[in-house]
Amino acid sequence: xxxxxxxxxxxxxxxxxxMTLLCAQDMNHEYMYWYRQDPGMGxxxxxxxxxxxxxxxxxxxxxxxxxxxxxxxFLLGLESAAPSQTSVxxxxxxxxxxxxxxxxxxxxxLTVV
Amino acid sequence: xxxxxxxxxxxxxxxxxxxxLTCNYTNYSPAYLQWYRQDPGRGxxxxLLIRENEKEKRKERLKVTFDTTLKQSLFHxxxxxxxxxxxxxxALDPEDTGFxxxxxxxxxxxxxxx
Numbered sequence: 001x002x003x004x005x006x007x008x009x010x011x012x013x014x015x016x017x018x019m020t021l022l023c024a025q026d027m028n029h030e031y032m033y034w035y036r037q038d039p040g041m042g043x044x045x046x047x048x049x050x051x052x053x054x055x056x057x058x059x060x061x062x063x064x065x066x067x068x069x070x071x072x073x074f075l076l077g078l079e080s081a082a083p084s085q086t087s088v089x090x091x092x093x094x095x096x097x098x099x100x101x102x103x104x105x106x107x108x109x110l111t112v113v
Numbered sequence: 114x115x116x117x118x119x120x121x122x123x124x125x126x127x128x129x130x131x132x133x134l135t136c137n138y139t140n141y142s143p144a145y146l147q148w149y150r151q152d153p154g155r156g157x158x159x160x161l162l163i164r165e166n167e168k169e170k171r172k173e174r175l176k177v178t179f180d181t182t183l184k185q186s187l188f189h190x191x192x193x194x195x196x197x198x199x200x201x202x203x204a205l206d207p208e209d210t211g212f213x214x215x216x217x218x219x220x221x222x223x224x225x226x227x
Contacts, residue, residue: 004156033213033214033215040121043157050212058214059214059216090156099145099147099164101162102157104157106155106156
């Protein structure tokens with residue numbers, strides 16, 4: 001099983017450019033999440049989805065949009081990248097409710113110059 | 114304010130010793146707490162989950178305790194090995210809605226020397 005796969009692994013953007021990060025999971029998980037990880041800050045939740053066609057805001061949603069058109073995929077979009085969005089982005093998925101382990105992708109390192 | 118804190122200083126220990134990592138939280142009442150391992154350039158990997166009604170949980174050389182009175186979890190690795198060197202993250206779900214919107218500590222880096 002591949003688990004959770006993120007594409008791309010690395011990307012450099014210029015300020016104002018847009019891009020989409022793709023997350024795919026093959027475990028038939030209902031819930032999917034996007035986090036960002038910054039030095040000294042820990043992982044912070046950007047957006048999450050509790051099922052196909054649903055999305056909701058997390059702790060730091062500004063500047064990002066998401067879509068979950070298919071159960072296995074969760075896309076994170078940056079419409080107009082800013083240097084403050086330089087970070088490592090992680091996608092995760094969980095099977096269901098009530099405290100189950102989260103499976104994480106390998107991360108996408110994004111630099112906005 | 115709500116906080117989840119882990120020692121930001123790296124923990125250096127010798128192979129064979131027991132490593133003990135601390136996770137303290139403030140103004141949360143989590144139903145459970147999780148521990149993850151993260152290697153450089155990789156995503157976190159789940160290790161253990163402990164619920165509020167459990168005092169202790171074990172898995173092979175790992176042990177986690179959860180003290181809801183002290184608002185603290187301790188993570189122990191016994192007979193530590195150099196391969197245990199990594200950053201260890203604690204996480205909790207502040208709302209317990211089931212959607213698992215985890216809040217993470219910043220992690221503690223463990224270095225095990227041969």
